[in-house]
Amino acid sequence: MLFKKNLKKIGMIGCGAIGTEIAVAVDKKDINVILYCCNDIDKNKYDELLKKLKNIRPKFLSKEKLIKKVDLVIECAKKDAVKEIFELALKYNKDVMFLSAGGVLENFELVEKAKQKGINVYVPSGAVVGIDGLDAAKYHGLKKVTLITRKPPKAFEGNEYLKKKNISLDGITSELVIFEGPAKEAIKEFPANINVAATLSMAGLGPDITKVKIVVDPFISSNMHEIIVEGDFGRFRAITENLPSPTNPKTSYLTALSTIVMIKKIVEPIHIGT
Template sequence: MKIGIIGTGNIATHLLQNINQANAVDGEIIALFGRNEKVGKQLSERYGVEFYSDFQAFVHTPLDVVVEAATVEAAEMYMKEVLESKKDMILSSIGVFKDDEFLMEMKEIAQTNAQTISLPSGAIGGLDLLQSANSLGGLREVRITTRKSPQSLGLEAVKAEELLFDGSARKAIDRFPKNINVALLLSIAGIGADQTRVQIIADPAIEQNTHTIEASGDFGKMTMKIENHPMPGNPKTSYLAALSIIAALKNRGNALVVG
């Protein structure tokens, strides 16, 4: 499996370490695309991967799958071209799908080209349960309460616990595009961005990002709590988000699929 990565940040570095050095996946990262040429060249030299600052050159390399590990803006800018070049895509910045029309357009392109868009579970779990519960439309309510340190939200001035947001997943992703991808992913797996309810709390007393998911419907009820360690060097990103990308790569093309 030949892998390309969009992005040169912490997640890209983590993937390079574990795939090209530690052989955690049956494949190799052969191409890296980004705008920061200095960092890109450093990663290229350290991990033996070709760095591209020109997207056309990157996307036309012989890749099987492209991992977007950058930003919502990058996902929106480059996703269509990746799919039209007949490459599978693993998407990190789920917030790009807050636009339902864009989501439908990308799904149609992927179907036309027999490609797959993979949305890793990121910092949360329970997605398979929500999909099962809603397979016949029986999922009624879904709520996620996210509790993070002020630093991870870019709010260092907050010194006491504070409810920052209480509303729909669609509005949450507008307010916190870099921090609340999990809410939109939850809504895609379940009852939609307008029906999924979100609370975001800044809490100076915690060290781990915490997500509590509650759901109910014909299946019964579910409550799940996840406490995530942040990525080393980047408190805004969950370590589990990087691990879920590796899991998606390892599962690609498997004969046995769980969930």
């Protein structure tokens, strides 16, 4: 583990939508780090990534070799990969950044171990704004955190919770609240919503107390997240209307931007905002 200013080498696990945005940013010298190596469960994804890079050629290494070689490990793979990556980062004392926030919440005991070892664990804000305000509010007198997620009907195709509750979204013409409850239950029943709810839970009051409302809205075409935070400071509402990445429609652009900026904050000396 190195101090911020000395950070040089990063290794990326997952060469999909978000990984590609990070690698392209390093390739364009937008981030002052060396992307030393990559890993993906599907080597073709790495080969595809290399085709998009003009100036750098990160090596392909196994997860363990990658983690041994770098100063900061970036996971942008899958929730199920978090435990193994986290345990290896702990074994080799490496700082680690996770995009699969749901996986971090599921393995939260490892965050405690990282704290004890002095390892930095980073979870970018991802697809949602307002985490900075929540962070500040948490310092004193945070009382209530609510997430209202609004998605078009097609986002819920095949959802088991709706089947179980006999809720049909066929031809809906007005908005419909399909879930209201603790983040813990929302994460279980709506896995596609897991990262935002998990990030918010970890930043605020935890998954049992953080409240989630999920609304199906036939009048929107992309996802919206509204965070309402109440505490001794007062109250704020932050609304994110996400658009897909211009280079990859599979991911919201803000997630990649927020990750790139988090890496920049680690290696650059000026930090504005909480």
